[in-house]
Amino acid sequence: MPELPEVEVARRALQEHCAGRRILRCSAADDPKVIDGVSPSQLESSLAGKTVLAAARKGKNLWLRLDSPPFPSFQFGMTGAVYIKGVELSKYKRSAVSPTEEWPSKYSKLFVELEDGVEFSFTDKRRLAKVRLLEDPESVPPISELGPDALFEPMQVDEFxxxxxxxxxxxxxxxxxxxxxxxxxxxxxxxxxxQVSFISFL
Incomplete structure (x- = not known):
């Protein structure tokens, strides 16, 4: 199940490889269970021609800031994952897409081709993830309902x-x-x- 580290690794990879590049084309799956609140054609037309400015994250939700709204957001669910063609995202499991593998995967829910040959895909085998198109991802659920981010906004001991x-x-x-x-x-x-119980034991 994707947790904060996996989503943050995906964010950093998208930031490194996609920020500053224009989206040439994209392909969204005809899967209303995952592609939430927008048709595949609307999602595709809303992203094509836009430039990725940054990849952002809060909790286990990730979104791309483009040069104009709306922005695509990704809620990873149980098996959501980001793959960038030819890029290894994690040292803990094989995540680079080799030339012999099907690309994009049959589980791809959103495939994006950018300038300079960069391609990424958001996949979900179990169809529990959500891809949304939002004017301001931080102002609406689920992101607006999240507490402080465990990595970027660590809580003080007294507060906890x-x-x-x-x-x-x-x-x-x-x-x-x-x-x-x-x-x-x-x-x-x-x-x-x-870790807390181990420290207490010592």
């Missing part, structure tokens, strides 16, 4: 302890509450709690 006392819920449940801290999923929460 005060919230824990007020909410009176289990620590793991609080860590997984995306409106409290965004980006922490099950395995990161488990690792945090393991």
């Amino acid at each position: 302890m005060n919230a824990l006392r007020k909410k009176k819920i289990a620590i793991k449940a609080l860590l997984l509450d995306q409106s409290f801290i965004s980006g922490i999923g099950n395995w990161i929460a488990d690792e945090v709690l393991y």
